[in-house]
Amino acid sequence: MAGQTEQVLNAILMDIEAGRLTPGAGLDEADLVSRHGVSRTPVREAFIQLEAIGLIKRLPRKGAVLFKPTLEEFLAILEVHARLEGQAAGLAARRMTQDQARALAQIVCACETHAAEKGDGDPAGYYQLNLQFHGAVAQGAGNAFLLEMIKTNARKLMAYYRARYRFPGSIAQSAKEHREIAELIFAHDREAAEAAMVRHVQFDQVTVMDLLAALG
Template sequence: MAGQTETLIGAILADIDAGRLAPGQEIDEAALASHHGVSRTPIREAYIQLEATGLIRRLPRKGAVLFKPTLEEFLAIQEVHAQLEGQAAGLAARRISPDLRAELERITKDCADHASSKGDADPDGYYQLNLRFHETVALGAANPFLVEMIKTNARKLMAYYRARYRYPGAIAQSALEHREIAELILSHDRNGAEAAMRAHVQFDQVTVMDLLAALG
């Protein structure tokens, strides 16, 4: 049972990460049961665990839906997320390993190359690079508990961060900020890296309202 539950949780998280589940969308319980060959019991256990993290909400007679924030919830989550990401960048400036230093340099260059060669095209492709950048920074903090907190929190707003790269100029700006953050980390500037990362992941309220409207 535990193995089935973990498999189901992994499948739902993969759908969130890939953008196959949108905020407020109902999770297809019948499709999960059919695809994974399981009964409703492990599905409901998976729902309970995911609801405890805030990623889904179970509704009477509607099953489970992916978390869809209000404006107030979005701003509150973003505030926490900025602190977590900033802390990771600051710790990475102190702790990042040689292998992750090299990976950070590679992914930062990949982001810049994408921005210069494709401009505003292929925002989904850039978003995957963006995920790699942030994951590398988080791993550089050498704190697995912090990494998991960042992942869980990021998934609550992932669809909106993905949509942000469809705005003109957003990819180029992001790539520039990635370069700044990477340079601060690689030069061991903890305070600078932390502040730059916090600013990087935060949107102003007007942008948040636009994103909430765009995704319904």
């Protein structure tokens, strides 16, 4: 039973990360039962776990829906998430291995190439590179607990970061900031790397309102 619960849970998380599930979308219990060939019990157990970490809400007579933040909730989550990402960058400046640094450098180059060659034309493709960048930095922090906290918070904001790259000029700016953060990590400048990452992740309130509006 535990294996089936994990199967359903991982499938839902993958749908969130791939953008197949967006904020406010309903999770159909019967569909999940049919798709995964399981009983309702592991589906409901997966829902309990997702609700415990704030990724879904279960509403009376409406079933489960993916968490959709209000403006106040978005700003609160973003404040915490920016600090977590900043902490990861600061730790990566101290702990990142040479192999991890090489991998990060390759991702940064890929971001720059994408921005130069495609401009604003492929936001979905760039978003996947952005995930790789942040994942590489978080891995370089060498703290598994911090990594899980970042993943959990990121899933609440992924749809909005994905929408952000549809704004003109945002891809080029992001790629530029990725380079700056990476160079600070490579230089082992912990405080500057942390501060740069916080600025990179944080949005101003006007931008947040635009993102909330873009996703209805």
